[in-house]
Amino acid sequence: MRLSSRVLQLLVPALLGCSHPGVVAPSPHAVSMSPKDAEEARAKLVSQEPASFKMLHQVVATYRGKSYLMTGYVLGRKDGAFRVSATAALGLKLFDVARVGGRWESRVYLKQVAEQLDPADLGRAVERIYFLPATGPLKADSGSWVSSSTVAGEEDVDTVEDWRDDETLALRRKRYFKDGKQVLQVDFDKLDLVQGAWLADMVHLTDSRGFSLELRVTGYEPGFPVPDDALRVQSP
Numbered sequence: 001m002r003l004s005s006r007v008l009q010l011l012v013p014a015l016l017g018c019s020h021p022g023v024v025a026p027s028p029h030a031v032s033m034s035p036k037d038a039e040e041a042r043a044k045l046v047s048q049e050p051a052s053f054k055m056l057h058q059v060v061a062t063y064r065g066k067s068y069l070m071t072g073y074v075l076g077r078k079d080g081a082f083r084v085s086a087t088a089a090l091g092l093k094l095f096d097v098a099r100v101g102g103r104w105e106s107r108v109y110l111k112q113v114a115e116q117l118d119p120a121d122l123g124r125a126v127e128r129i130y131f132l133p134a135t136g137p138l139k140a141d142s143g144s145w146v147s148s149s150t151v152a153g154e155e156d157v158d159t160v161e162d163w164r165d166d167e168t169l170a171l172r173r174k175r176y177f178k179d180g181k182q183v184l185q186v187d188f189d190k191l192d193l194v195q196g197a198w199l200a201d202m203v204h205l206t207d208s209r210g211f212s213l214e215l216r217v218t219g220y221e222p223g224f225p226v227p228d229d230a231l232r233v234q235s236p
Contacts, residue, residue: 031140031166038138038145041169048196052077052226056219062212075226080131083231096233097123105233134162170198183208
């Protein structure tokens with residue numbers, strides 16, 4: 001995905017300029033409901049999440065000081081299986097990455113992509129944005145409801161922490177830790193209620209390894225059918 005410097009100069013600043021209005025810090029006020037009510041509200045939100053969905057994004061990925069503009073879609077299921085497909089701004093297909101049955105599958109279509117940007121990093125980033133919830137008990141912290149869980153089978157993270165809105169229990173922030181040190185943060189902005197579930201129009205991920213993503217959601221189809229064969233990445 002070696003876009004010309006002129007294309008990047010024109011397209012990346014434009015997308016960045018409209019895609020991330022700024023991280024919303026947790027408010028300092030006291031929470032407005034009891035822990036029991038908060039747990040019930042979270043359980044209701046989780047129960048209303050679609051069993052499967054399709055989501056379209058405009059994406060700016062920044063990796064090792066370079067930015068890459070792309071569009072992509074995610075096919076996802078509530079069981080955590082998903083597939084990410086990315087296309088360059090000029091229409092060239094870049095890669096597919098999928099997580100099916102607990103295993104990773106991937107295919108890179110352009111040699112330049114493998115040389116400059118690791119699709120596996122994008123696949124893991126999408127998983128950590130949408131598919132690894134913190135399921136521990138909710139606790140009031142800085143005007144938000146916070147829960148945490150351990151993350152198994154990952155070398156660079158061992159704990160995930162969710163920050164939820166005081167009143168709506170919508171997810172506003174995720175933080176990932178390794179040995180007690182924060183290594184990754186995801187912020188969710190411009191939330192809309194779609195068929196009973198909160199959807200963030202803007203997502204910003206920052207990884208301590210020097211990797212970041214700006215996602216702008218341009219399409220969302222809850223209930224979109226996602227059978228196993230739609231997730232499989234075909235070998236070249």
